[in-house]
Amino acid sequence: MTTQQPGEKQYPAPHVPERLFPDEAAERRWRSRFLAPRVSVPDWALDAPDASIYVSNASGVWEIYAWDRATGERRQVTDRPNGTLHGTVSPDGESIWWFDDTDGDEFGSWVRQPFDAGGAPQHTETAKAAKAAKAVADVPDGYPAGLEIGHRLVAVGVSTDDGSALYTHAGGETTRFYFRSEDAGIAALSRDERLLAIAHSEHGDSRHPAVRVLATGGFEAVADKWDGEGKGLDALEFSPVEGDPRLLLLHERRGREELLIWDVEADTEQEIELDLPGEVAGTWYPDADALLIVHFHEGRSSLYRYDLASAELAALDTPPGRIGGGGVRPDGSVEYSWSNAAQPPVVRVRRVDGTDEVLLTPPGDPAPGSQALEDAFVDGPGGRIHALVAKPAGTDGPRPTVFLLHGGPHAADEDRFSAYRAVWLDAGFAVVEVNYRGSTGYGSAWRDAIEGRPGLTELEDVAAVHDWAVSSGLTDPQRCVVSGGSWGGYLTLLALGTQPGRWTAGVAGVPVADYVAAYEDEMEQLRSFDRALFGGSPEEVPDVYRECSPLTYLDAVAAPVLVLAGDNDPRCPIRQIENYLDGLAERGAAHAFYRYDAGHGSLVISETITQTAIEVHFAMEAVGLA
Template sequence: MTTQHPAAQVPDQLFADASTEALWRARFKAPRVSVPDWALDAPDANIYVSNASGVWEVYAWDRATGSHRQVTDRPNGTLHATTSPDGRWIWWFDDTDGDEFGSWVREPFHGEGHGGKALPDVPAGYPAGLEIGHGLVAIGVSTDDGSALYAHRNGETTRFYSSTDDAGVAALSRDERLLAISHSEHGDSRHPAVRVLASDGFTTIADKWDGEGKGLAALAFSPKQGDPRLLLLHERKGREELLIWDIESGAEQEIELDLPGEVIGDFYPDASALLIVHFHEGRSSLHRYDLGTGELTAVETPPGRIGGAGVRPDGVIEYSWSNAAQPPLVRVRAADGSDTVLLEPPGEKAPGSEPLTDAFVEGPGGRIHALVSRPSGADGPQPTVFLLHGGPHAADEDRFSAYRAVWLDAGFAVVEVNYRGSTGYGSAWRDAIEGRPGLTELEDVAAVHDWAVRSGLADPARCVVSGASWGGYLTLLALGVQPGRWAAGVAGVPVADYVAAYEDEMEQLRAFDRALFGGSPTDVPSVYDECSPITYIENVDVPVLVLAGDNDPRCPIRQIENYLDRLAARSVPYEFYRYDAGHGSLVIAETIKQVAIEVGFARRAVGLA
């Protein structure tokens, strides 16, 4: 670091009122669990992730005995894991302090012995897919040199595919004869193609690409032995929909659903139906689609967010649900329609929060959907924080968020904008940021900001812009290109200097950026310059808080230092919090510390503290 930057203030507590202080911390500390994932041929062998230890780690659950065991125990946590189909092994990804670069480790499901590198012959890298069969394992690895895919069978490891373009392992057929991979040999990793290989020699059986601007994603092969059908996500009609492709006959079955928005899905265990998760305007719902009759049946859940779902071999559906006011629970829906809680981690439950409402605002690219939350009892224009989601290809939803809730506790109205670039609103909306990323999204944010002021929700003198990752990038860009709108900015793990970020980031993101910007910084230097926050740093005239991880491969630290060095030369108050992790933290105490820094900074900036 070339300049000594002012350290962020870490408040001992956010609120003078002890009950409010305890409330917001309890939401973050409350134990949570993910929807369990089970071994294909041993459904009693389950794994899930939980923060019960204070760090997000992998747990094993033997349903036959009812026993639960913490599998991983690493200082910066573990999120990525799966099981072998026979239920004997747990595979989890081992990186260094959140840098996302590492190797898959495997250990016995019941914990006899210690884990070791699963396939020593596969080099370390960023993960690019993993499929485990009884006799075949396929692993994808991404490095600065591109993508390499490996197969392990009968004690031997073979590299069967390599490319300078982004690629990954996608799906393995039940009989392990067919292996689907994702690739971007056509030059656009944001809209990939799918290739199916014969696993006995890795010759190409079939290729499918829908053309420029139309991506394909292989979701899963049929779970039936000898069934060559592959479930795909396509966007031929301007939104993400489902398609079943019979690899041997070449026949296609497009799943036409009378549902707005977009969907994703998976097979029922007997391959007779699909479990559909439908997303529309910030909320998701569950449906069963009968492949024989074409009948679509709703699986009734309250409005909110489905955070994961799967169908057990006996046909029951397990899923996670929450909404803005109610914390998530993992539930089970039986065939008779009864719905009960499946997993409740030990400890105090998370306190609830406030519900949210929808706002639809006309913008320069069409109607913008925003989610709006108000502090309890609030009346008249409020200090308002605009929380900009990451991605950019993601979306804010009517889900429970301890982070949103603490801003409400602090006296802020909260506005979440599903700007152009967000998913769930069609391909054109998602891809509208191509060639002009950042600036396009901020046009939508400005339109919603104007609406919030005009409607009497937001106090125009006390609006804060905040976000992490892509949201952090938009925050810093907003401070430079929209001076006068914002009273302060809070940017977590942001892109701050896009050219330097491109030089240092992981190759998968360089490929993404080339597709988004229209080339590399060498190819289109003016686009990177126009869309980089550091270009507009002379316009920044309000307090800025930046938080960044030393080991972040997505928004690397050097380019953030470049921005802060430039900011230090100006008379703008700013603070910097630097921590020893990657793209965010899986440690609950660290998360609480960062939230206290962010909300405390914003409260001081708008006169609430």
């Protein structure tokens, strides 16, 4: 719900429609897509695999649930006003750990409670305090920077404005074994708990981290690995076999993300070279004799099993769409989530005998389906741009079009189910999603092409796709909306100021609006990211920040703009958004602001529905559909 605190600045509020569509069935359909219960792929205890947890919105808020596979019992674990996303289960299956922040501000600590707590979730602060306690009492609060839980040892990473601090807790004693001003984090703990891998950016580039492995006995360095400037390493996990010092990593030595197995004690490597386009990630099979490969190419993903001895790659046949996570159970079965643009997500299990079936069915009715996506490949100033396009059913000719710009920037739009995309289609918009330079899945050069000129580079690609959409007959050039959240919100505001002739309206959720003020107020991990992306701090490269900040182009904004932001957002803080809104107000520009009590987005489904209704109605009015 939007709130107005005493002393807060007043800005024009948007219209909050009671309904978007006059047709009752259409109104019920779009809301049902958001309200339909969903579940994540479950995580389980390493040594007690019947003890599993997953995240679900079944209560109307995204919370953590426990699932005892032996009894079939499922139980809601967390119950917080703004929801809970981050949790894990200890390897012995005895406890659930989840991250406890304040109203979505991402600043807090890990708490622990028994897996078998009994009864209902914590409905009062007193009950919650009795069941969940700070997991490592003498680790200070901060932003999370990694967590690894063993039987004898726990490793916790914390980030604050001062830098990154890494701790272990063993035998009742907590030790801070690492502290640097540069970004760092806990990455992986070996099965026998002798070795601990950390990610660090001591070389000055947090976007391309290095990896160090330490002995937990005395924290001396066992091995270091850095592939050099512009080539990051991502430590995924140690082998699940006791005494096996092999660490699975992602590298980008050949210009794209690929897998590497590093024996950290022998200092030998096994690069996993696969004849697959695009990029991959992976996880171990339980006996460490094979890898489960998740392959991403042009907005779609698929699963493979890679045998380490024979180098045989076998497809685990899944239909085209998005794999939303996957893991291998002790018996070798693979659990994963799948969806495509037309079909809602479902958590499935592929048995060793090849049978494939639904694993988890949440309560209630499934979400109504939506429209399939089509691919568009457009020549742009930096190379071929991939876009995903959807059109309202039964429509022809140039349409009002919304260009949905993804966040990140290091992320990608995919052929996945989206209740948000679907409501724009229901409203009569064609939808275009652009995997601009900066997106992942298209190689390192494409991802890193925005360095030194972020925002403006991506918008060159958006402009090229916009030109294609108009020339192809898909889009009415007089009725184009640009919209996005987070980095997509930043691009939206920047587009309104640098490409004013293209846009009829803009919808910016939790955006960067004034980059210098954002840098001053944001969490340290993002300041480190920005220094690597921009080439320095605002004091070191002021011209780059000025050129790439939406605030610079306020005078050129001609289209009405809607901004939505959370009071407690540490990523795109509220002050810099108010600076931008103040500038719009001084010019008398058409704008509206929706402010809500949460962080970088909301985990409350009713709040998501309210915000979606505000956004789509605002755009419908701007293009004449309302």
